Amino acid sequence: MPAMIVEVALPFPGRRTFTYRIPPELAGRALPGSRVVVPFGRSPRVGFIVAVPVVGSPQPASDAANGRLLDVIQLPDEVPLMTTELLDLTRWAADYYLCSWGEAIRAALPGGSVLRPARRVRITSEGLREAESLLPEAAGIRDLLLQALARTGEKGLARESVIAIGRRAISPSGTRRPAGTSDAPAAPAARGGRRLVGPASAALARLVAQGLAEIIERAPRPRSMGPPGPSIERDGRDRAASPGDGAGGYGGPPPLMEAQQEALQAIVPALRESSPSPFLLEGVTGSGKTEVYLGAIDACLKAGKDALYLVPEIGLTPLLARQIRSRFGECVAVLHSGLAVGERRSEWQRILRG
Numbered sequence: 001m002p003a004m005i006v007e008v009a010l011p012f013p014g015r016r017t018f019t020y021r022i023p024p025e026l027a028g029r030a031l032p033g034s035r036v037v038v039p040f041g042r043s044p045r046v047g048f049i050v051a052v053p054v055v056g057s058p059q060p061a062s063d064a065a066n067g068r069l070l071d072v073i074q075l076p077d078e079v080p081l082m083t084t085e086l087l088d089l090t091r092w093a094a095d096y097y098l099c100s101w102g103e104a105i106r107a108a109l110p111g112g113s114v115l116r117p118a119r120r121v122r123i124t125s126e127g128l129r130e131a132e133s134l135l136p137e138a139a140g141i142r143d144l145l146l147q148a149l150a151r152t153g154e155k156g157l158a159r160e161s162v163i164a165i166g167r168r169a170i171s172p173s174g175t176r177r178p179a180g181t182s183d184a185p186a187a188p189a190a191r192g193g194r195r196l197v198g199p200a201s202a203a204l205a206r207l208v209a210q211g212l213a214e215i216i217e218r219a220p221r222p223r224s225m226g227p228p229g230p231s232i233e234r235d236g237r238d239r240a241a242s243p244g245d246g247a248g249g250y251g252g253p254p255p256l257m258e259a260q261q262e263a264l265q266a267i268v269p270a271l272r273e274s275s276p277s278p279f280l281l282e283g284v285t286g287s288g289k290t291e292v293y294l295g296a297i298d299a300c301l302k303a304g305k306d307a308l309y310l311v312p313e314i315g316l317t318p319l320l321a322r323q324i325r326s327r328f329g330e331c332v333a334v335l336h337s338g339l340a341v342g343e344r345r346s347e348w349q350r351i352l353r354g
Contacts, residue, residue, distance in 0.1 A: 033080030166200025
């Protein structure tokens with residue numbers, strides 16, 4: 001039986017994609033739109049399956065010397081995170097904005113979907129022997145780092161933590177602070193922690209070069225964003241908020257004015273057409289435009305479709321979200337820049353579940 005191969009987009013600059021082999025035990029979940037952890041150079045990376053199977057001659061990802069394809073390490077999710085339509089959209093965005101396909105996909109997903117390899121610093125046996133010979137009050141940054149690593153043993157420390165220890169030992173002028181002085185705030189790491197420079201970073205590099213410490217890279221472990229939970233009923237309300245049981249605060253739509261009825265009579269039939277039709281609803285503040293929007297959304301949900309309500313100002317979101325939830329119950333998801341990463345991921349998962 002021929003091996004299953006997939007085309008993977010990785011979220012860093014470059015216009016090409018990469019080909020990997022799927023181990024037999026993962027073949028059932030290897031679908032377009034799924035996240036994968038793959039070997040790439042010296043570090044495992046999180047990427048996205050964009051095609052399966054690959055047609056034509058495969059391009060080995062990082063083992064080109066002997067022509068072997070490398071195996072996918074992990075499939076974190078039970079179901080794909082990207083639909084076919086979203087993959088097409090991100091491919092178009094990548095071509096339009098001259099970025100890689102993987103970068104476009106990463107931008108479409110909530111924060112934390114793509115993680116970099118975890119780097120930890122661990123003391124070696126030679127470094128442990130030298131640390132035991134040091135005086136309790138070390139004189140330099142190098143010795144301080146060595147002592148800190150010795151206290152952690154096999155567990156080691158995150159690379160950023162080692163750098164922070166070294167930075168706290170340096171005064172703002174760049175000189176070693178005398179023993180007993182209060183710690184100065186650690187200087188902030190460079191964006192994304194990608195480039196840590198200065199005396200602390202140089203001291204760590206010396207420890208590694210001398211064989212007193214080692215840097216261990218661990219494969220990223222993305223948080224699973226599936227499998228889907230219970231789906232929401234397609235009439236626009238979940239069971240907890242359906243009318244008749246008094247839950248969810250649902251009170252039904254208010255009586256419509258004649259102008260509102262005329263607007264909905266023009267909009268609702270167009271929702272059933274195969275090609276979308278734009279409408280411009282004109283009215284002064286307080287004229288009842290929002291109720292027309294909600295009526296059109298109600299018709300969409302009853303037809304088994306989705307609806308997207310765009311708000312021009314984030315300050316309007318709390319009041320409007322309460323109004324929409326009072327109408328449709330808990331099937332409403334809210335996304336905006338004011339949400340924490342975890343909140344945004346939770347809302348994104350609810351949208352993914354339908």
